[in-house]
Amino acid sequence: MAAPRSFLWTRRIFLTLLTGFVLLPVYVMVSSSLKPLQDVSSEFRWLPSELTIRPYIDIWSTVPLAKYFVNSLIVAGAATVCSVVIAVFAAYAVSRYDFPGKRVFSVTVLSTQMFPGILFLLPLFLLYVNIGNATGIALFGSRGGLILTYLTFSLPFSIWMLIGYFDSVPRDLDEAALVDGCGPLRALVRVVVPAAIPGIVAVAVYAFMTAWGEVLFASVMTNDTTRTLAVGLQGYATLNDVYWNQIMAASLVVSVPVVAGFLLLQRYLVAGLTAGAVK
């Protein structure tokens, strides 16, 4: 459409301001991570007084960042794999079969998604403590326990999104496979899953992202050895000093993998979210 000048200018100004707003923290993160400590501890300056990569070296020894990184990787990775695999089966059942209780199941899945995390935190906390006391299985403070709690949000979301996505895969495809003598499971693995790869990738990215960024459960359910990045980053603030340059460097280091992955898989995520949410 031939847009008038007033619209073009409004658009230009709005998009410029918005870009500034979006990038401001990113700029602060990057520039502060290259500043010496006395620079970030005094009045803010747009440009570093001297450039240093020291913070990037120090972050690994000020707190055991590598350990937190591994913990986050294990927890987020396992939560992602578990919820995607389980959700694929469940969503396939809901999408392709008619059975008593189907509606109850899908409504329950959807409604648990809107429940506040805090609602599950207290009971899960007590449940884990009590299971630990009774059986000696350490769920509280362990990675396994944290993975399980992360399924509270990634599993319903994954099921919900994949039902929508599987519904968009033409039924003729797997029906043809069934007629050809494939079992339902083979039809799922060989036909439906490959056709729904964008949706599955989207769900996996989303599950990983939320687990990687989760703070509430991580701050309650972890101990010294299982601490994730979300909690570990608080270690740069000591009683005497807040190492802002190191906090910014560490923030950048932990963000790069997810942001890069997200931007690479952006198309899938957009398509998946569209199928799941825009109806």
Next chain:
Amino acid sequence: MTTTTASARPGERTVGKSSPGAARGPRRRTGRIRRIGLPYLLLLPALVLELLVHLVPMVIGIVMSFKELTQFYIRDWSIAPWTGVDNYRISVDFDAPVGEALLHSFLVTCGFTVLSVGLCWFVGTAAAICMQDTFRGRGLLRALFLVPYALPVYAAVITWAFMFQHDNGLVNHVLHDQLGLTDKPSFWLIGDNSFVALLVVSVWKGWPFAFLIVMAGLQNIPKDLYEAAALDGAGVWQQIRRITLPSLRPVNQVLILVLFLWTFNDFNTPYVLFGKAAPAAADLISIHIYQSSFVTWNFGTGSAMSVLLLLFLLVVTGVYLLLTSRGRRSTHA
């Protein structure tokens, strides 16, 4: 978007139609049993986990809310004494300190949610409409706009906390030193300003989601609607008002609900910004319940508050779905 339209109604009818189709043809007798049992078998792992991570904790939460669950009983909460509805009475006794604080926190959360959701929706929609046409650098800009969404909450919010520092923050540097808008550097993370700080961070973090969803919604509007309108002499602004916004209504109904639930329940943003105890002006309900439970160690009252919060959300969501008269479809969306 074929995916969108095809999955528009994952209702029973389409599935019901397909199953008999699949059942036709020669099959062994075990086939039928397998077919009936199979959906449940496929659901089994999900059911077990849902039970474990949702239903059991929920039941425990409800039971807890009727008990006097202080730090003495944490090791074995089953021996905590029953208190009936005491926890609920304390929570809603708005003249006493606990209830008064809860009411305050609830009102703060409501105000915050309305503002944040409104701004996220507005900015996201405006940006999506601005990016509807192709122009040079559009792809890059789109990727940039998604960065706040992709950044881990704690990394992004901790950066904002740094920017809002009293002595060495960017915000005071710009407002006070460079622009001279304030007499002296302000406190942003304590006192009344903390509400503004929280709102800014929340909008920064939340608008890209609205942008994403609205962008997807815009792709479903047929191009010829605009062409017809242009032929009739409608300008860009009129087209936005008469075609774009009305066409987005179904998308917006889901989007607003999702944004509302996320914002209302948000814990991560205030927790990283302010720590365990948020300033009164920005005391969101999740933080408040966390504080009431894990800091003062009164899990009974905390649970009662959680249950009340859940009831509130259920009622609001139910009314919203009824009002938007898309109830049946939205529960699937």
